[in-house]
Structure formats: C-alpha cells, structure tokens
Amino acid sequence: MNTKIISTVEKYRAKMEQILDYMEHNAEAGFKEWKGNALMLEAYRELGFKPVEAGNIPGFYADLDTGRPGPKILVFSELDGLPVPGHPNADPETNVAHACGHNAQCAALYGCAAALKEMDLSALSGSIRFCIVPAEEMNYLEFREDLREKGIIKYITGKQEYLARGYFDDCDMCFMVHTGGGRHKFSAKPFQNGGIIKSIEFRGKACHAAAPSGGINALYAANMYFNAINALRETFISKDCVRVHPIITHGGNAVNAIPDRILVENQVRANNVQALKTVNAKVNRAAAASAAAIGARVELHDIPGYAPGHYDSRLAHYMMDAMGEIVGAENCKWYEGLTEVGCTDMGDMSQVMPTVTAFCGGGAGTGHGVDYHIADFDSACMDSAAAQALILYRLLENGAAKAKDVLENAKPNFASYKEYMDYLDSMFIKKQAVEYLENGETLLK
Ligand SMILES: [Zn+2]
Numbered sequence: 001m002n003t004k005i006i007s008t009v010e011k012y013r014a015k016m017e018q019i020l021d022y023m024e025h026n027a028e029a030g031f032k033e034w035k036g037n038a039l040m041l042e043a044y045r046e047l048g049f050k051p052v053e054a055g056n057i058p059g060f061y062a063d064l065d066t067g068r069p070g071p072k073i074l075v076f077s078e079l080d081g082l083p084v085p086g087h088p089n090a091d092p093e094t095n096v097a098h099a100c101g102h103n104a105q106c107a108a109l110y111g112c113a114a115a116l117k118e119m120d121l122s123a124l125s126g127s128i129r130f131c132i133v134p135a136e137e138m139n140y141l142e143f144r145e146d147l148r149e150k151g152i153i154k155y156i157t158g159k160q161e162y163l164a165r166g167y168f169d170d171c172d173m174c175f176m177v178h179t180g181g182g183r184h185k186f187s188a189k190p191f192q193n194g195g196i197i198k199s200i201e202f203r204g205k206a207c208h209a210a211a212p213s214g215g216i217n218a219l220y221a222a223n224m225y226f227n228a229i230n231a232l233r234e235t236f237i238s239k240d241c242v243r244v245h246p247i248i249t250h251g252g253n254a255v256n257a258i259p260d261r262i263l264v265e266n267q268v269r270a271n272n273v274q275a276l277k278t279v280n281a282k283v284n285r286a287a288a289a290s291a292a293a294i295g296a297r298v299e300l301h302d303i304p305g306y307a308p309g310h311y312d313s314r315l316a317h318y319m320m321d322a323m324g325e326i327v328g329a330e331n332c333k334w335y336e337g338l339t340e341v342g343c344t345d346m347g348d349m350s351q352v353m354p355t356v357t358a359f360c361g362g363g364a365g366t367g368h369g370v371d372y373h374i375a376d377f378d379s380a381c382m383d384s385a386a387a388q389a390l391i392l393y394r395l396l397e398n399g400a401a402k403a404k405d406v407l408e409n410a411k412p413n414f415a416s417y418k419e420y421m422d423y424l425d426s427m428f429i430k431k432q433a434v435e436y437l438e439n440g441e442t443l444l445k
C-alpha cells in the first residue's frame with residue numbers, strides 16, 4: 001500500500017509545488033487568509049470535494065466518506081503566515097511571511113487528499129475530514145479582539161473558533177503534520193506547552209518628578225510585579241515547563257514626571273492545564289499586591305491562548321508505524337516524556353479528543369525567522385502527503401480496527417468540547433484587581 005500511495009501522490013507533485021509557491025509569495029496573517037483560502041477551495045473542488053466554508057472567516061472542511069460506518073478522523077493544514085520583517089518573501093505591505101512552513105502543510109495535505117480521493121478505499125471504514133484552518137499563529141491580537149467585539153469570532157485562534165462553532169462535533173480524533181526540520185524525518189512529543197496572554201495596566205498618579213511626594217509611581221508598581229514574578233519562579237515545578245516572560249510596552253511619558261500609566265504584556269506558559277491555572281493565579285496576585293503596595297491601581301486582561309498539548313501515545317505509535325513505512329522506521333521518533341516548548345492550538349484539540357501533532361523534515365533556517373524556508377520539497381510535502389495518507393489508510397482499514405483501538409483507550413481531559421469551552425470562557429479575565437474601600441481597607445481581587 002505504501003508504494004501505491006507514494007506513486008499516487010506523485011501525480012499531484014506539480015499542483016503541490018504550485019500551492020507551496022503561491023502561498024509562499026502571498027502570505028497572509030491569521031483570519032485574513034482570503035487568498036490562500038480561495039486557492040485551496042478551488043483545489044479541493046477540482047478534486048471533486050464539496051467544501052463547507054466557514055464563511056465569515058477563512059477556511060473550510062471537506063469530507064471523504066468510505067460509505068461504511070466507523071470513526072471520523074480529522075486532519076489539518078493551516079493557512080496563516082506571520083509578520084517577519086526582512087523575510088525575502090514577506091508581503092511588502094504587511095511583512096507577513098511563511099516562516100513556519102504552513103504553506104508546505106497546505107501542499108502536503110492537498111497531496112494526501114488528492115491521493116485518497118482517487119484511490120480504491122473499499123477496504124476502509126469510517127470517514128476523513130480535511131480541514132483547512134485559519135489563524136494558528138498568535139499575533140495581531142488587537143485585530144482579533146476587534147473581531148471578537150464585532151461578534152465575528154468568539155475565540156482568538158482558528159481551531160478554538162472552529163471547535164466552538166461545532167465544525168468538529170462528529171469527529172473522533174485528529175492529527176496534523178507540521179513542517180519542521182531536525183534529525184528525524186518525522187517526530188512527535190507527548191506534551192506541548194500552552195499559554196495565557198496577559199495585558200496589565202498599572203495606574204498611578206502623575207506629578208512633577210522633582211516634587212514626587214504627592215504622586216503614585218506606576219513604574220515602581222510594575223517593577224515590584226517583575227520582582228514578585230522572579231520571587232515566584234522557585235515555586236514553579238520543572239516538569240510543568242513553566243515560562244513567564246513579561247515586557248513593558250509603555251514605560252512612562254516624560255522623564256521629569258512621575259509615570260502614572262505603565263503597560264505590561266506578559267505570557268504564562270505551562271504544559272498542563274492545572275499548572276497553567278495555578279501559576280496564572282499567582283502571577284495575577286503578584287500584580288494586584290504590587291499595585292496595592294503603593295496605592296496604585298491595576299487592570300488585568302487575560303485571554304486564553306493555546307491549551308497545553310496532551311497527545312495520544314497510541315495514536316502517535318500508529319502514526320509512527322505508518323510514517324516508518326514511507327521513510328524507514330529509523331527516521332521516525334516519538335520522544336517519550338518530552339515537552340515541545342512552542343505552543344499551538346492543536347493543544348486545544350488535544351483537550352477534547354485523541355490528538356497528535358507530528359513534525360516532518362524539509363524546513364530550514366530559524367522557525368519564525370527571516371531565513372526560514374522550505375529547503376527540501378520532497379520531505380516537507382511529498383513524504384508528508386504520503387505518510388498522512390498511509391496513516392489514514394492504516395487507521396481505517398480492517399473495519400477501522402486501529403482507529404477504534406485509539407478511541408477505546410483515549411482519555412481526553414474534558415468530557416466534551418462544550419465543557420472545554422466553559423473552561424476557556426473561565427480563563428478570560430478583565431478586571432480591576434485592587435479596590436480601595438471607604439473604611440481604609442484594601443481588597444485584592
Ligand atoms: Zn509558527
């Protein structure tokens with residue numbers, strides 16, 4: 001079957017090259033990927049798929065049904081680039097470039113879908129949902145907040161939003177092969193960090209810096225916040241892979257005035273939901289206490305970013321077996337016990353269904369950097385397409401025995417995606433964290 005799949009994918013090489021190249025030179029940021037969306041829609045329609053479009057945001061899904069009952073497997077490719085000023089193929093106006101290889105993902109998943117669409121699937125049961133999803137990268141948050149305020153989206157990443165819209169209601173498990181590089185042609189790790197995006201506004205009272213006694217220095221409150229976070233670091237547990245990395249984005253107006261407004265942006269990351277919640281609560285308490293220490297105010301604004309990835313090892317092993325049939329088992333690696341420190345909204349998927357994010361070779365240069373490029377088309381696109389097609393084939397053959405085995409042993413953190421959405425909703429915070437009561441007491445909230 002592997003040679004049959006490889007030769008079928010090969011027929012679509014030219015189209016896959018065209019997709020990669022077009023997207024490379026027409027990179028678009030998250031929730032703005034209308035050119036990429038149009039290209040992929042047309043490509044899937046040409047294959048005979050009937051895509052279901054999201055409509056008011058980019059992206060779509062298209063189903064391939066074997067006609068026999070069984071699990072539905074969801075596979076992704078992502079549409080968005082990210083701002084990388086100086087990247088040779090960046091859009092001259094927006095600076096957005098494909099510096100994470102999502103264009104190769106789109107080409108590869110197209111090759112996979114094209115091959116399976118024309119192959120004889122009479123030995124398979126169940127169905128496949130190909131989903132071309134927007135907005136994986138976390139950037140231009142003001143634009144996304146604006147979409148949220150207009151009611152166009154409810155959540156800030158593509159997969160979260162699609163999940164909330166019910167596009168994956170009938171899907172049983174999912175995977176994605178992300179473009180990468182490194183020693184192995186295919187690899188995956190069981191854990192991936194998730195994060196919370198934080199804006200913190202400290203408010204004090206301005207006055208002349210030469211006569212500061214009547215002022216409240218918001219910069220000092222921010223300083224205490226940074227120091228408090230550093231004092232908390234020794235309480236972080238190594239295996240949780242916690243990262244807290246604040247920056248100041250507005251540090252004062254004039255050197256001869258006591259600063260009354262300081263803006264801090266921060267992220268809290270960890271590889272499991274419980275650690276994320278615990279550390280975030282400590283970091284928020286640090287902000288409130290730092291402001292309260294000198295009579296300042298602080299507004300906290302938290303947005304749930306990606307959830308931590310908690311990937312399914314059984315599904316991963318079946319994937320590695322199939323990938324090994326394409327490129328040799330010695331070129332495939334499941335890094336038992338390790339955490340991928342970058343984040344993705346595949347983590348959100350992993351909270352509600354068996355999920356794996358794997359990486360293929362072919363990318364070169366620094367991820368998200370000016371020199372990132374697809375150096376090896378065969379690894380990034382051809383091998384990835386063939387491997388994904390064979391993974392789907394192996395999961396769904398013999399009455400979908402392997403897919404059913406994954407499902408029977410799966411233990412997602414949340415029982416339903418609705419429960420998960422409730423959790424996500426609970427992570428949105430917008431509040432004044434210090435209240436000064438008339439009786440002179442101070443309340444931290
Ligand atoms: Zn990326």
Ligand SMILES: [Zn+2]
Nearest residue numbers: 100102136178
């Ligand atoms: Zn990426």
